[in-house]
Amino acid sequence: MDPWVHIIGGGLSGLSLAASLAQFKKLPGQVVISEPNARSLVAKTFSFWYMDSERLFLRPEYSSSRWTLSSGDDHVSHHGNRFEYGTRSGNHVLESALNSIDRHPQIDLVDELIHTRPKATHCFDSRPCSVDTFQLTQSFAGTEVVFEQPHGILEVGLMDCMRATDSGLQFVYLVPLGTNQLLVEHTEFTSRPADFSALDGLNISYLQQRFPHLPYRVVRTEAAHIPMGFKQEANHLGMPIGARGGMTRDATGYGYRTIRYACQQMANKLVTDNITQPFKGSSVTTWADRLFLNLIEHRPDIIPQLLMQIANRMRPDRFAAFMMMRSPVDLIHMLRAAPAKPFTCALLGRYRWI
Ligand SMILES: Cc1cc2nc3c(=O)[nH]c(=O)nc-3n(C[C@H](O)[C@H](O)[C@H](O)COP(=O)(O)OP(=O)(O)OC[C@H]3O[C@@H](n4cnc5c(N)ncnc54)[C@H](O)[C@@H]3O)c2cc1C
CATH class of the missing domain: 3.50.50.60 (FAD/NAD(P)-binding domain)
Known part of the structure; x- marks a missing residue:
């Protein structure tokens, strides 16, 4: 049978x-x-x-109600009331x-x-x-470490030290996994898949600079290229x-x-x-996400400032809901917080006007 x-x-x-x-x-x-x-x-x-209400189903092992974004001297710290940022191994x-x-x-x-x-x-x-089918790639390398003493980090560094590269956006992702354990991930949203060993090297330099006197050992590493949109079927x-x-x-x-x-x-x-029902994401979300990917592809230089403006102007819970895109209303809140010019120019395909 x-x-x-x-x-x-x-x-x-x-x-x-x-x-x-x-x-x-x-x-x-x-x-x-x-x-x-x-x-x-x-x-x-x-x-x-x-x-x-989702805790039992999604089963986070570690959670934090605070997350940050930063670029240059600009820093935004969010404290969620309804939402927490959870991590599960x-x-x-x-x-x-x-x-x-x-x-x-x-x-x-x-x-x-x-x-x-x-x-x-x-x-x-x-x-x-295959990576050839991705519109853009999210490349990242993560290093999970255990310190001999508490690291003192309570907030999730969602997109820290954001900076534009010639092929996209680079940032540090920092997740506390307990008082002595930390995941550090250098990440790129990029049109050219990034080199994992270079990202790994950045993790180690970051740890040395940020915790110069705190001994640690590496307990796990992870690295991947994941899709940000697909080019072909x-x-x-x-x-x-x-x-x-x-x-x-x-x-x-x-x-x-x-x-x-x-x-x-x-x-x-x-x-x-007894039927299979294909997954159908929201077409509005797909449309808005494509617009954002086009912006990263054509004007990576404006992305750190754009994201900082959005994070600055959105209430933390709205920001979290938008990141999970729970309903099209979340997109409206994001568009109200975003500066109009970049998205309008992206809509018209006039990236140089931004
Ligand atoms: C390292 C990493 C970290 C991520 N972190 C997050 C995160 O923090 N939050 C989040 O929301 N998303 C995250 N994602 C994105 C997303 O949730 C994951 O990519 C998720 O694993 C996707 O699930 P999947 O089943 O599509 O693919 P996978 O989990 O990759 O499963 C695909 C499976 O197919 C198997 N396979 C491959 N070829 C064959 C074959 N020919 N025959 C049979 N089996 C085959 C592979 O061995 C693999 O186990 C992360 C992705 C990665 C790679």
Whole structure:
């Protein structure tokens, strides 16, 4: 008998879908997840803004209600009332998904690579797309360190030390993971995928400069090129999900929250109606994000100031809601805070007028 569902890739989206299916005691048929390296999830951390009502579903391990953005001498500090910035380790995601999958008699995780469409009633494809298909790339290298003494950082450095490069925007991302543990990530939004070893080197120099007298050891590293919009249609082996299925935000690369909710909905639809429903992001969000990506591509020099103005003028909770793009109203709040000229010129395709 062919499986009822075949999921290609057991990363965040594949395992989220499988774990959501595992919540149903009796499924209409067998579920297979093909994944050659399930442990690769351990090399990732997932961060997101969430409200208290979402805590049980999104399961942050570390949280902070404060985040900052900075560029040159300009600094904005936000304190969320309704929203917190949460982080969950890939290891936690993996262990909890494997727990529910292992206990379900109809779900199997198979150690294999898939290159052709499998035979199954419903196929889902979460293989990562090639960097050639990205409109812009978010390249980053992260270094997680444990200090011998508390580092004293309480705020998340969301986009610190922002500066324009000749191919886009570079900044430092700083997440406290406990009193002695810290994740430092140099990140680029870029039209040319960045060199990981150069970004790694920047992390080490940053740590040395910021904590000259605080000994630390590196406990984990992560690096990736993730899509910021796609240029062309990829060749799918089933219904695309995860980053391949457009579940990561074009303008920011954030995907954890959307992937978790979308996969839960897909699983419910599969079990109750036996149909696959493709993920459809909001077209208004896609439009606005493309406008922003075009601005990064054509005028990287104005981006740090533009983002600082937006962060300065938006209330922290509105800023958090916009970053998660919970509804089109969040976009209206952002556009009201943003200076009109850059977006108007981007709309007209007249980047030199900015
Ligand atoms: C290092 C990193 C950090 C991130 N941090 C955040 C964050 O903080 N917040 C946030 O919201 N988003 C974050 N993202 C973005 C997004 O949430 C992740 O990219 C997420 O992992 C996307 O899930 P996915 O299932 O599409 O891809 P993946 O999780 O990459 O899963 C794809 C899986 O497919 C498997 N595979 C590949 N080829 C085959 C094949 N031929 N056959 C079978 N399996 C195959 C791979 O081994 C992989 O496990 C991050 C991404 C990365 C890479």
